[in-house]
Amino acid sequence: MMKADTAQTSILPLVLTGALAKIRGKTIVGPIDLTIGQLGFTIVMGPNGSGKTTLLRLMHGLQRISGGTVTCNLPDKVARVRQSYVFQTPIMMRRYVVDSIAYPLRLRGVEKASARAQATDWAERVGLGHALDRPAPVLSGGEKQKLSLARALISEPDILFLDEPCANLDGRATREIETILCETQARGTRLVMATHDMGQARRLASDVVFMYGGKVHETGSASSFFDQPQTPQAAAFINGDIVE
Secondary structure, rough: OOOOOHHHHHHHHEEEEEEEEOOOOOEEEEEEEEEEEEOEEEEOOOOOOOOOHHHHHHHOOOOOOEEEEEEEOOOOOOHHHOOOEEEOOOOOOEHHHHHHHHHHHHOOOHHHHHHHHHHHHHHHHHHHHHHOOOOOHHHHHHHHHHHHHHHHHOOOEEEEEEOOOOOOOOHHHHHHHHHHHHHHHHHEEEEEOOOHHHHHHHOOEEEEEEOOEEEEEEEHHHHHHHOOOOHHHHHHHHHOOOOO
């Protein structure tokens, strides 16, 4: 039975049951049976074209579900505003940095001064305090991704989805982003991230979802997945071999 006070109740667990995604009648992902619990840092891995991004989009609601179900612990209307998504290529609005970060709060009706004050705090947290009055589109790649993270986190989501957020960043920017993500998890936000970077997966994952052929091929704790993969495909992927 749900708690009456939904403000104090997480939208998690997130449960996919027979979830399918189709494009022009062709199944590209699924059927997927998967549960994302309240705690942890899930890394979604797999060869190119295995369905990692589509799985994230299904969970978040960006991808229309063609069959099965994706359910949360709270009604959809509540769940939609209690989650965030960070894209591989940051989306920048034609606004100053402070107003870009504040945007989700303004959409929720937060007064402008309060939203900007919270945005300033978040800019400081992610290392953008020096850039508050700069136009967001002129930031460097790493700065844009930091802005995306701050914008995603300012609403304090229960769960944050990230689609290869460090794919186009150098080592220093990647380390800074990973630090922010670890701090975010420590504050209680559930993280689900797709990455092709094996080293990053080993550094961050508490558990792994391995995608292959549009399906969840293997799941497990990070230690068991990396040390004792259960399928030949997962073993080949971990070893850097071609997965067939």
